[in-house]
Amino acid sequence: MSEKPIYFNELDMKELEKEKDSIIILPIGISEGHGKHLPVGTDTYQAEYVVEEVAKRLDRRSIIAPILNYGTCKATEHLYGTLSIRFDTLRDIAYDILTSLTDQGFENIVIISGHSGKSHMMALRLAAEDVLEKTDVDILLLSGYDFAYELKGDKVSETDGHGGEIETARIMDIKPNLVREDRPRKEVKHPEFKVISDYGGHWPEGMRGNADEASKEEGKEINEYVIKKIIRVIEDSF
Numbered sequence: 001m002s003e004k005p006i007y008f009n010e011l012d013m014k015e016l017e018k019e020k021d022s023i024i025i026l027p028i029g030i031s032e033g034h035g036k037h038l039p040v041g042t043d044t045y046q047a048e049y050v051v052e053e054v055a056k057r058l059d060r061r062s063i064i065a066p067i068l069n070y071g072t073c074k075a076t077e078h079l080y081g082t083l084s085i086r087f088d089t090l091r092d093i094a095y096d097i098l099t100s101l102t103d104q105g106f107e108n109i110v111i112i113s114g115h116s117g118k119s120h121m122m123a124l125r126l127a128a129e130d131v132l133e134k135t136d137v138d139i140l141l142l143s144g145y146d147f148a149y150e151l152k153g154d155k156v157s158e159t160d161g162h163g164g165e166i167e168t169a170r171i172m173d174i175k176p177n178l179v180r181e182d183r184p185r186k187e188v189k190h191p192e193f194k195v196i197s198d199y200g201g202h203w204p205e206g207m208r209g210n211a212d213e214a215s216k217e218e219g220k221e222i223n224e225y226v227i228k229k230i231i232r233v234i235e236d237s238f
């Protein structure tokens with residue numbers, strides 16, 4: 001446990017050379033439209049917050065790598081604020097960053113993404129798999145939403161999703177001043193098997209769920225749940 005997280009960029013070359021056994025945590029953010037009530041940096045803020053808290057509380061020594069603040073999101077590219085890079089671009093960037101780290105001898109890497117879109121996560125997964133083809137290291141790939149959405153169905157609607165109650169609550173905890181007061185409710189069902197390309201027509205506001213039911217207290221509970229789950233996964237894996 002360290003009082004404050006250690007940042008890769010604050011260390012010098014000699015110090016980093018001695019950190020090969022440390023866990024490197026790579027945060028991934030994105031700018032993306034999240035309904036009219038949340039800032040477009042929502043996924044970046046979630047990634048930064050979770051990564052800092054995880055790094056502070058881990059028993060193993062860990063270092064926070066510079067955030068990669070771009071990703072892939074097709075489903076919200078019709079919205080102002082979404083800055084999406086292509087699948088192959090993300091795969092290439094992630095591959096290059098992971099290769100730089102492993103070439104320098106770092107063997108324990110955790111990627112934590114704020115955004116959890118399927119193609120975004122798949123690009124990161126394929127990049128990690130390509131790195132594992134040439135070197136024997138351990139890489140974990142997770143998003144806070146692997147755990148946060150486990151909480152759907154009890155107090156939160158089963159159809160809660162992007163920009164909905166869970167995500168809004170999490171940002172009310174992390175960046176309360178950035179959540180707008182008028183928080184919408186939107187019932188949008190994603191068809192289970194149908195392929196969609198017209199996302200603008202499908203969900204014009206890019207959000208679904210009952211954002212008006214979110215609270216800061218609920219957000220704190222969800223964030224704690226996510227942080228503890230991620231810590232357990234990391235401690236069980238390295």
Ligand SMILES: [Zn+2]
Pocket residue numbers: 034042043114115162163167
């Ligand atoms: Zn998000």
